[in-house]
Amino acid sequence: VQSRSFLKRPLFGFRxxxxxSSALDMATxxxxxxxxxxxxxxxxxxxxxxxxSPSEKAELREERRxxxxxxxxxxKNTNVINALKGEEVEAVPVWMMRQAGRYLxxxxxVRAGSEFLKVCQDPGLASEVTVQPRRRYPELDxxxxxxxxLVVPQAMGQPLQMLPNRGPVFDWRLESPEDIKxxxxxxxxxxxxxxxxxxxxxxxxxxxxEVPIFGFCGAxxxxxxxxxxxxxxxxxxxxxxxxxxxxxxxxxxxxxxxxLSAKYLIGxxxxxxxxxxxxxxxxxxxxxxxxxxxxxxxMRMIADLVKAERPQALIVGFPKDMPLASFNDSSYDGIxxxxxxxxxxxxxRFPNKTLQGNMDAHILYANKDAIRxxxxxxxxxxxxxxxxxxxxxxxxxRMDPEHAKAFIQSIKEASSELE
Ligand SMILES: Cc1c2[nH]c(c1CCC(=O)O)Cc1[nH]c(c(CCC(=O)O)c1C)Cc1[nH]c(c(CCC(=O)O)c1C)Cc1[nH]c(c(C)c1CCC(=O)O)C2
Numbered sequence: 013v014q015s016r017s018f019l020k021r022p023l024f025g026f027r028x029x030x031x032x033s034s035a036l037d038m039a040t041x042x043x044x045x046x047x048x049x050x051x052x053x054x055x056x057x058x059x060x061x062x063x064x065s066p067s068e069k070a071e072l073r074e075e076r077r078x079x080x081x082x083x084x085x086x087x088k089n090t091n092v093i094n095a096l097k098g099e100e101v102e103a104v105p106v107w108m109m110r111q112a113g114r115y116l117x118x119x120x121x122v123r124a125g126s127e128f129l130k131v132c133q134d135p136g137l138a139s140e141v142t143v144q145p146r147r148r149y150p151e152l153d154x155x156x157x158x159x160x161x162l163v164v165p166q167a168m169g170q171p172l173q174m175l176p177n178r179g180p181v182f183d184w185r186l187e188s189p190e191d192i193k194x195x196x197x198x199x200x201x202x203x204x205x206x207x208x209x210x211x212x213x214x215x216x217x218x219x220x221x222e223v224p225i226f227g228f229c230g231a232x233x234x235x236x237x238x239x240x241x242x243x244x245x246x247x248x249x250x251x252x253x254x255x256x257x258x259x260x261x262x263x264x265x266x267x268x269x270x271x272l273s274a275k276y277l278i279g280x281x282x283x284x285x286x287x288x289x290x291x292x293x294x295x296x297x298x299x300x301x302x303x304x305x306x307x308x309x310x311m312r313m314i315a316d317l318v319k320a321e322r323p324q325a326l327i328v329g330f331p332k333d334m335p336l337a338s339f340n341d342s343s344y345d346g347i348x349x350x351x352x353x354x355x356x357x358x359x360x361r362f363p364n365k366t367l368q369g370n371m372d373a374h375i376l377y378a379n380k381d382a383i384r385x386x387x388x389x390x391x392x393x394x395x396x397x398x399x400x401x402x403x404x405x406x407x408x409x410r411m412d413p414e415h416a417k418a419f420i421q422s423i424k425e426a427s428s429e430l431e
């Protein structure tokens with residue numbers, strides 16, 4: 013009942029392709045933007061809605077480049093850091109995948125004035141939406157920098173657009189290995205992705221070192237999928253065909269993406285990130301032996317390359333729905349789990365790793381008592397040691413911020429009931 017009345021609020025006007033909204037619409041449909049005139053009605057109004065000027069951007073860039081360093085002082089809240097190191101935590105740490113997203117009215121207020129990619133490329137706006145979730149939920153133990161995994165192929169020469177009701181679409185796609193020639197496999201990471209480092213650095217200043225900030229990138233297998241399909245896909249059949257038809261060229265590309273991604277993560281680290289996450293959202297679409305060869309191998313390569321240069325870096329790998337045992341011997345500190353994972357089984361499979369996850373995100377559409385009950389059960393099952401609470405999937409536009417609050421607060425309640 014709660015969530016239905018919530019959906020009727022005009023703030024959450026909902027536009028779908030057909031008059032009957034389907035399950036797909038639920039996850040991806042566009043919500044009406046919030047205009048500047050509505051801002052005063054917001055409970056947590058954005059502090060920044062205007063992009064930075066070119067001179068402000070240039071000044072920030074200069075400052076950030078001079079400030080980059082491999083070691084930043086520990087934040088006040090070290091729960092996630094301690095959990096990833098396998099040390100004692102004060103309370104079970106929690107953050108939510110896609111915590112900065114359209115379910116937040118304050119996020120939509122920023123997005124109303126600026127396209128998605130413009131927000132990513134403007135450090136003032138990107139840092140604003142990165143810190144928004146903590147303004148609303150001070151219990152959150154981390155921020156994750158606002159960007160997207162697809163900025164990496166964009167840096168390699170595939171221009172990206174974020175289309176309403178459709179999601180990410182590239183201007184052109186890799187139809188055959190011939191098309192690899194159109195890419196720059198070794199772009200300069202500072203020139204092509206320095207805007208993310210700027211956003212990280214400015215966010216670092218804004219959070220005043222209260223909590224750590226996650227940097228992230230997509231895993232090569234998931235990135236290759238978007239590069240080949242040109243957009244999202246239900247089956248990723250065309251990308252799977254690539255692996256079978258062009259194994260050598262696929263390996264070449266996956267390795268190039270891995271090397272660039274490692275440099276990109278190191279740049280985020282040096283700009284102030286204190287944890288890094290590699291998202292392999294499409295891991296579960298491959299048979300395990302193929303995922304080992306074309307997916308897990310490159311996930312491990314990224315972590316190895318980062319740790320070779322920044323041994324102190326803390327990294328979480330999220331091989332969604334395909335948590336192969338080989339990850340226990342990888343240099344990842346944490347393994348992300350989706351709701352399809354069995355907790356006991358995963359604890360046995362990954363005795364050396366911190367586990368992160370794995371609430372079924374769709375429980376946030378249900379009532380708060382159901383959310384509280386399931387959250388308590390989850391925390392009890394994972395325990396307080398080597399655990400970072402999260403959803404097994406990202407927040408969706410139509411989820412109720414009050415339900416997210418119930419999830420976060422239940423994590424802390426359940427944690428205080430543990431030894
Ligand atoms: C597969 C993937 C993508 N992006 C990402 C993944 C891996 C994790 C996952 O599986 O969710 C990762 C991502 N995307 C975004 C973040 C920001 C930080 C955060 O988690 O709060 C992160 C970590 C912002 C975003 N990335 C996107 C949005 C919505 C766009 C908007 O605001 O208009 C946000 C907030 C767009 C995006 N970007 C992508 C898709 C498929 C879509 C469309 C679906 C959708 O609209 O939600 C690619």
